Amino acid sequence: xxxxxxxxxxxxxxxxxxxxxxxxxxxxxxxxxxxxxxxxxxxxxxxxxxxxxxxxxxxxxxxxxxxxxxxxxxxxxxxxxxxxxxxxxxxxxxxxxxxxxxxxxxxxxxxxxxxxxxxxxxxxxxxxxxxxxxxxxxxxxxxxxxxxxxxxxxxxxxxxxxxxxxxxxxxxxxxxxxxxxxxxxxxxxxxxx
Amino acid sequence: xxxxxxxxxxxxxxxxxxxxxxxxxxxxxxxxxxxxxxxxxxxxxxxxxxxxxxxxxxxxxxxxxxxxxxxxxxxxxxxxxxxxxxxxxxxxxxxxxxxxxxxxxxxxxxxxxxxxxxxxxxxxxxxxxxxxxxxxxxxxxxxxxxxxxxxxxxxxxxxxxxxxxxxxxxxxxxxxxxxxxxxxxxxxxxxxxxxxxxxxxxxxxxxxxxxxxxxxxxxxxxxxxxxxxxxxxxxxxxxxxxxxxxxxxxxxxxxxxxxxxxxxxxxxxxxxxxxxxxxxxxxxxxxxxxxxxxxxxxxxxxxxxxx
Numbered sequence: 150x151x152x153x154x155x156x157x158x159x160x161x162x163x164x165x166x167x168x169x170x171x172x173x174x175x176x177x178x179x180x181x182x183x184x185x186x187x188x189x190x191x192x193x194x195x196x197x198x199x200x201x202x203x204x205x206x207x208x209x210x211x212x213x214x215x216x217x218x219x220x221x222x223x224x225x226x227x228x229x230x231x232x233x234x235x236x237x238x239x240x241x242x243x244x245x246x247x248x249x250x251x252x253x254x255x256x257x258x259x260x261x262x263x264x265x266x267x268x269x270x271x272x273x274x275x276x277x278x279x280x281x282x283x284x285x286x287x288x289x290x291x292x293x294x295x296x297x298x299x300x301x302x303x304x305x306x307x308x309x310x311x312x313x314x315x316x317x318x319x320x321x322x323x324x325x326x327x328x329x330x331x332x333x334x335x336x337x338x339x340x341x342x
Numbered sequence: 343x344x345x346x347x348x349x350x351x352x353x354x355x356x357x358x359x360x361x362x363x364x365x366x367x368x369x370x371x372x373x374x375x376x377x378x379x380x381x382x383x384x385x386x387x388x389x390x391x392x393x394x395x396x397x398x399x400x401x402x403x404x405x406x407x408x409x410x411x412x413x414x415x416x417x418x419x420x421x422x423x424x425x426x427x428x429x430x431x432x433x434x435x436x437x438x439x440x441x442x443x444x445x446x447x448x449x450x451x452x453x454x455x456x457x458x459x460x461x462x463x464x465x466x467x468x469x470x471x472x473x474x475x476x477x478x479x480x481x482x483x484x485x486x487x488x489x490x491x492x493x494x495x496x497x498x499x500x501x502x503x504x505x506x507x508x509x510x511x512x513x514x515x516x517x518x519x520x521x522x523x524x525x526x527x528x529x530x531x532x533x534x535x536x537x538x539x540x541x542x543x544x545x546x547x548x549x550x551x552x553x554x555x556x557x558x559x560x561x562x563x564x565x566x567x568x569x570x571x572x573x574x575x576x577x578x579x580x581x582x583x584x585x586x587x588x589x590x591x592x593x594x595x596x597x598x599x600x601x602x603x604x605x606x607x608x609x610x611x612x613x614x615x616x617x618x619x620x621x622x623x624x625x626x627x628x629x630x631x632x633x634x635x636x637x638x639x640x641x642x643x644x645x646x647x648x649x
Contacts, residue, residue, distance in 0.1 A: 204550045204568050208568070236560070236561065238555040238565070239506075240554060241506070241509035242509065245524050252510060262400070265401060273396070273556060274400055274556050274560070280390075281389065281397070285390060286362060288358040288363065289358070289362060290361070294363065297633055298361075301366060301631065303365055307361035307365075308356075308385070309385075309388045309389065310387060319460075320389055320408070323408060326457060327401060327454075333400075
């Protein structure tokens with residue numbers, strides 16, 4: 150850390166502590182969160198309106214305010230390895246009420262994106278990707294539903310990629326461009342064997 | 343406008359859960375909207391929006407590209423999109439809005455779409471059918487009321503607005519300003535009244551259903567606990583049914599009640615209907631035409647009251 154000009158060493162140490170510099174503070178993390186979330190986490194003054202509005206907070210240890218602080222301080226490991234990161238229902242109540250016009254939900258989304266880059270991701274999220282790669286749908290059709298659709302006078306398969314599978318190669322090309330399917334498959338295999 | 347011809351035409355973006363779990367929402371939307379002068383044309387080859395929580399959490403860049411592909415399909419038809427799901431609205435409307443206003447995102451998306459011979463141009467708009475029903479530029483509450491042949495008189499119906507249609511309101515751009523009120527909105531209650539039913543308010547009605555953000559898949563008990571809190575608040579008001587405008591919320595409340603029964607040992611038996619299904623009923627469609635028998639929780643007690 151650069152010496153603050155003119156301060157005695159004792160004061161410098163105190164300021165160092167107060168500014169909360171830590172070994173695992175990564176300024177790049179703060180920048181990456183800002184770039185992906187496209188919101189202004191550094192404007193947060195820690196009022197806690199977000200946590201007070203959060204439906205996940207009363208039933209878990211998930212505290213959105215804490216994640217906002219981690220974003221500002223660059224506490225990458227602490228943020229990305231916390232399993233609570235995945236308890237946000239993305240209801241945007243915090244974002245609706247934030248007096249600093251920050252979108253905390255998008256800060257969480259950007260941290261999840263960054264976690265995925267380090268293979269930190271619950272498997273259920275990856276299975277949505279593989280389902281879309283297989284059929285174009287996150288929740289695909291099934292035989293019970295096909296029969297029901299027919300009774301309602303609808304086509305057995307909806308006029309989506311289900312009825313027009315010729316659109317699937319395009320979708321797979323987009324997902325392959327980002328190597329999303331390959332990464333999802335690799336992580337699922339590592340977890341589930 | 344002639345009686346037979348539609349004065350508005352939209353590309354009907356279906357999403358996943360409506361066509362693949364609650365097909366009645368799809369058929370009711372097409373039929374009910376037609377009676378109101380809005381024709382919904384199939385959006386051929388559309389895929390998952392993709393799911394804003396489960397998919398967006400993985401990689402937002404891919405999320406933008408995948409949503410843009412669906413938008414381009416509608417651009418090629420030269421038609422605005424209409425959809426029936428809040429989650430789809432978040433993906434399709436918001437990505438459209440972001441790409442229209444951010445050149446860097448648009449360029450990045452178009453670079454990928456070029457590989458599949460597509461280009462996002464930003465020439466169309468995206469609407470939720472609830473918005474079309476409420477906005478008199480398209481339909482409006484009065485026309486909805488005039489289309490009712492079987493008023494749902496006597497039924498006490500609560501509304502679940504869900505999250506992603508209206509929140510965060512500072513990013514939304516509804517023509518009807520009351521739709522930007524996310525603390526205590528009443529516009530859906532106006533629509534419920536138009537069907538002849540009695541709208542009922544309940545504690546914390548704007549709370550999330552609990553399913554979003556991939557939480558339903560990540561920690562089902564956590565998700566159901568949020569749903570359970572809403573069901574407790576609904577039970578206090580002794581409502582006959584809950585209406586929603588999002589098939590994913592509907593899945594969480596409807597199938598979720600069965601899971602709550604298994605995991606928490608609490609039974610509510612509260613019928614949950616998408617507003618399109620409710621509108622279909624009020625316009626005289628039969629429960630069979632609406633596929634209400636596919637619901638996890640029987641709609642019978644509610645139907646006996648209104649039919």
